[in-house]
Amino acid sequence: MIAIVDYGAGNVTSVKRALEHIGRECSVTADSAALERAERIIVPGVGHFRATEAFASTGLGAALEREIAQGTPVLGICLGMQWLFESSDEAPELSGLAVFRGRCQAFPVTVKSPHVGWDQLEIGGTSRLLAGLSSGVFVYFTHGYAAPLVKETVARCSYGAPHTAALERGNLFAVQFHPEKSGDAGLAILENFCTC
Amino acid sequence: MLSKRIIACLDVDAGRVVKGVSFRDLRDAGDPVELAQRHSAAGADEIVLLDISATRRGRRTALEVVRRAGRELFIPFTVGGGIASLAQAAAVIEAGADKVAVNSAALENPHLIEAIATRFGSQAVVVAVDAKRRRDGSSWDVWSASGSRPTGRDVLAWVREAKERGAGEILLTSMDRDGTKAGFDCELTARVSVAVRIPVIASGGAGGAEHFACVFREGRADAALAASVFHYGLGSIRRLKHLLLEQGIPVRLPC
Numbered sequence: 001m002i003a004i005v006d007y008g009a010g011n012v013t014s015v016k017r018a019l020e021h022i023g024r025e026c027s028v029t030a031d032s033a034a035l036e037r038a039e040r041i042i043v044p045g046v047g048h049f050r051a052t053e054a055f056a057s058t059g060l061g062a063a064l065e066r067e068i069a070q071g072t073p074v075l076g077i078c079l080g081m082q083w084l085f086e087s088s089d090e091a092p093e094l095s096g097l098a099v100f101r102g103r104c105q106a107f108p109v110t111v112k113s114p115h116v117g118w119d120q121l122e123i124g125g126t127s128r129l130l131a132g133l134s135s136g137v138f139v140y141f142t143h144g145y146a147a148p149l150v151k152e153t154v155a156r157c158s159y160g161a162p163h164t165a166a167l168e169r170g171n172l173f174a175v176q177f178h179p180e181k182s183g184d185a186g187l188a189i190l191e192n193f194c195t196c
Numbered sequence: 197m198l199s200k201r202i203i204a205c206l207d208v209d210a211g212r213v214v215k216g217v218s219f220r221d222l223r224d225a226g227d228p229v230e231l232a233q234r235h236s237a238a239g240a241d242e243i244v245l246l247d248i249s250a251t252r253r254g255r256r257t258a259l260e261v262v263r264r265a266g267r268e269l270f271i272p273f274t275v276g277g278g279i280a281s282l283a284q285a286a287a288v289i290e291a292g293a294d295k296v297a298v299n300s301a302a303l304e305n306p307h308l309i310e311a312i313a314t315r316f317g318s319q320a321v322v323v324a325v326d327a328k329r330r331r332d333g334s335s336w337d338v339w340s341a342s343g344s345r346p347t348g349r350d351v352l353a354w355v356r357e358a359k360e361r362g363a364g365e366i367l368l369t370s371m372d373r374d375g376t377k378a379g380f381d382c383e384l385t386a387r388v389s390v391a392v393r394i395p396v397i398a399s400g401g402a403g404g405a406e407h408f409a410c411v412f413r414e415g416r417a418d419a420a421l422a423a424s425v426f427h428y429g430l431g432s433i434r435r436l437k438h439l440l441l442e443q444g445i446p447v448r449l450p451c
Contacts, residue, residue, distance in 0.1 A: 013292055017267050047317025109393075114319060114364060116395045117418065118241055118448045119198045138199060138448040140272060142319040142364075159198055181272050181294065183236070183450075 002026040002194065003038035007060060009051035009079055011180070015044045018180035022187055024194050032063035040194065041067055045079030046142070046178075049090035049104070052083040055097075065097065073171040075129075075193045081167075081174035082147055090145045099172065102148035111160040114144040119157050119177075121165050127154035128196050129173045130166060132188060139165075139175075139182040139189075147176060171196065199448045200412045200440070201241040201419035202433055203397060204426055206231055208277075210249050211257035229264045235426065236271050238433045239450035243269060244297065244367075244421060247277035259291050266292020274322055276367075282311040289316055297367055299324040300340040303347055303354075306361055313362025322397070323363040327351045327384055328371040336384055343371050351384070352391045359392045366396045367421065373401030377425065380407055385415030397421050405439040412445050 002019060006012045006028045019026045019042075026042075027034070035041055043064065045051065055061030068074055076084055085096045088104035107113045118138040123130055146163035149156060155166035157176070166175045173193060179186035207214050212226040232243045245265065247258040255278065262275055275288045276297025285296045285308075302308050302323055312321045326343045327336040336351040355366050368388050370381035380401045389396045395418035398411045402422035411417045426433055437447045 011294070013266065013290070014294065017292070018270055021267075021270070046319060112393050112395055112418065114394070115198070116319065116365060117198050117201050142272075144318070178272075181270060183271050187270060 001038055002040045002042060003035055004028045004042045004044060005035070005060060005064070005080075006030045007045070007051065007054040007058070009045040009047050009054075011044050011046045011077075011178070014178075014180045015042060015077065018187060018190055019194075022191050022194070024190075030058065030060065032059050035060070035063045035067055038067075038072070040073045041075070042193075043074065043076045043080030043083070044180075045077060045083070047079060049079065049082060049088040049094060049145070051079060052096065053094060055083065061097065068099065068172050071171050073193065073196050074173065076174035077180070078143060078176060078178060081164075081176055082145065084172075084174055085147055088145050099169075100147075100150050100152060100167065102150060104145040104147050106145055107160040114142060115146070115159045116142045118182075119159055121155040121157060122162075123155045125154055127166065127168060129168055129175070129189060129192050130155060131192050133185060137185050139177040139179070139185055141165075141177045143176060197446045199241070199446045200417070201397075202239070202408070202436065202447065203242040203244055203419050203421040204232070204235040204240040204433065205244040205246055205399070205421050205423040207246050207248050207423060208258055208261060209247075210251070210254035211261050214248065228261050229268055232265055232273070233268055235433060236269060237450065239437050239448070240271065240433050241448060242271060242419070243273040245273065245275045245293075246297075247275065249277075259287060262288055262291040262293055276322070276324055280308075282308065282315065285312045286315065289320060295320050295322050295364070297322040297324045299326065300342075302358065303338065303340045303349070306357065309358055309361040309363055313364070318362045318364035321363050322365045322367050323355070323358040324367040324369065325351060325355060325358075325388075326369050326371050327381075329381075329384070336387075339371060343369075343374075352387060355388050355392050359394050363394060365394055366392060368396055368398055370400040374399070376401055377403030379403060380411035380415055380417070380420065382410050382415035385411055385417050389416040389418070395419065405436050408436060409440060409443050409445055412440070
């Protein structure tokens, strides 16, 4: 069973439907105990960084931290990825989980913001999550802040400046784009996560 | 590179696509979900479902369509038409839409933009603007109520305000070009695109591939929307995208 963490930041329904479409059982939950029982965990999210406050106030953050430490496969999507960094300029007063170093920053003024639409992945190195996909593949992004490049980055996107589009470390995976809204390429990524 | 988006718009009345369609192998040419899937397979980057139902019952049926579309569509889709409150926006998003388009209600009550953006994020709020050129040609006015009522507001001022209030994208329709197949209003689109730093979707006037190329280049549009032209004039979105790619315009080709 895949647990989709519902912390009130939207798009849980579309993630659930995409998983159902590829034949994976999943349930939406806001219960820390359900995360312990889950084989895999997806942390979706879209919207303002402030929505991640719910992690701290509900104990979900601590539960997720435990699962990440134990090696349960976890996939963060969009805000669910940014929250794994130290902080975001979108809500500087809040802290992220700081699994990855650095802070998420606004786009340079030379480009429109938010970054909305289908953009290309520049895949570097080997990635279990992106297995079968080639550099240049288009996926759907919608975000106003971007995560820095880190040594765990496996795909970047160059919009304004290069930023992390996907990263992985052991069984922890995260993507800035929305695999549940990225057509066949996105469904392939979700399928990869389910078999990682 | 960020691609230019081609958005297919379906006008839905009481759960059925109005405006004729000519796909021969569709089981049901009036079913919005089947058509939307068809567009998605042909390479549409996004789907807009515009509910033009005049009755409450028709709108309830439309919500059912949104629910079904959410189960079958794995590209972004926006729902617009008559959304007048946060509760209505929430119902549509909870049914499966990724974004809502607001128009007349946002003009009457601009706080609606803030309310939806605060609850669901700016990326979920598309502000639709119906623009008509003033008689003297100097600027454009915003019209409301499906383009039947002039508001006296200046388009550029309104899109700036909408952006400040939390709009994530602007869906800009040229009333002068809508239905003419004479091409998008590139001048209007460019003015709006420069006025706000958020993405602008051009609409109204699509007739041929050259119109899309023009609105992406001269109009600086981030996306272009059309409805019937994908059924008649242009063959399919796939062909349109190949033509645009030949002209050096970045588009995403379907798998």
